[in-house]
Amino acid sequence: MSEIADLFDRLLRRNRWLPRAAWLRGRLRAPYHRLLSRGGRGLPLRIGGALHVRLPVDFCARELQCYEPETAAAIRDWVAKHPGGVFVDIGCSYGYFSCGVLFADPTARVLAIDADLPSLAIARHVCRFAPAVANRLQLFRTLIGEQGDTPPTVDALQRQTAAALGDPELKIDVKSTNYVNLDTEIGENQLPRISLDRFIAETLSDTSVPFMVKCDVEGAEQIVLEAAAETLETRKPTLLISVHPPYLPKFGGSVDAIRTLIQGHGYWIDVIGIDHEEHWLCQPKANA
Template sequence: MLSMVKPQYLLQKLRDKFYSGHLRYIVRQIGLNKILSDPYWKLVYVFSGKTQTHDIDGHKIEFKTDTFTEFMRFRSFAGEEAILKDLLQSLKKTDIVYDVGANVGTYTCFAAMKLQSQQTVAFEPESRNAERLRGNLELNNLDARVLEVALSDTNGTIDFALSGDEAGEGEHAIATDQATETIEVETVRGDRVIEERDLTPPSVVKIDVEGAELSVLRGLSETLRENVRLAYVEVHSEKLPAFGDSAPEVRAFLEGAGFDVTELSSDRSEFFLRASK
């Protein structure tokens, strides 16, 4: 019965049925897709029930989507579904995972579901994101440690740039000269925070820090050499220069730490490096 179909699924079924073939080609050619896309997804969001459920490699997670920003982030995982699948398939039962730049917990939740209690540690300095991350863990009855600090190569505090007012904004980062709205957050070297907070060193790390990749890697240099067997680093080629760094330097650092490095995605200025031993 049509009345039993949830509105958001009905909208997507209608889109899949009619927005295809020759019509899809024409709409894209004249640029109408750019005009219609945002209203369409906002309508789907209205009927979404403020949660989304995703299944990757047999691991099903429900995410809160109280804002349109979160809804769009989880709709496609910002193009990172293949990375998540690779991570989940690569994890071992004994792994300890650090999610650096965890945002609202996409990687944290999936890793925590695959592993046992307290084998996942999330680092997210922005308080609204950290709060939502904890909410997503609770929603799925998952256990992970959430630390509201920014990993870097210095200990102290630093200005942290905000890209918007909603949880799930994906571009919060250590501030550069171009930042307009900032907050002060605690920074700590990864090697030091492990010792100070009595954390188990990671065997797997995922890093997504909007251009501050090398700062995080330098602060974790000892841990990377001695403990980490697998790292996923999102490289932001256009943002690295603001920190005095470059994409080739990120790769070179990982190789210098003893990793074999491969590029998992290369269709954007932002791409993931997979570093393994």
């Protein structure tokens, strides 16, 4: 965050002497955002202390500089070694890591996936200042995992997502986001399901293009990986997996089963960080 922006942030948002009354904060928010938004280029910040970005002021928080630093550094290092690569962001949420990739390499592409439409709207907003973002960021509203009975093509999925994101009633507001996962009771006609194998086959047919898969699906990671056997065996992407030990049993998974599955496809596993979840960097043995 720039020194001037940080000064205003300390004077207004983090000033402990200002009253915490909701009405006063509400009155200050709009002029505060207008002040910081002057110039129309967003505010500079380093996500996780590693990924330099420019963010819209309404989604730029100083705390992001400490967000999952090990993951941010792993993404930065992978992008630096693989110019022109593709970042597949499963469970992209607000899109901060997708944004980091778009800024880190102006030739990289991002395939950002989330089951929650408001979260995708926020991700698009967060990435808006990245170079040539319209040509490099693709958004998909779907569940990655067990394939549904009538999965759409990826092209159809992208068109459906774009149409849904065009709804004028859709708000860019964290209060409108929802938890949506493979255990959410919602029909395939409302939310398609597709395997990672099929998704990769249709979006990355050029086998010479390197890609990284980041997967953060709140406990359903084993289901995602079990439906990616061909991708892991033949394409060998680098993996960044957020493993959620407390939530795995809800989806019939376990830490040991995930470890065995990944290692069985010829990967080294490095646990690069542990907080409320475990962060695994998984690389093919030939490349580790």
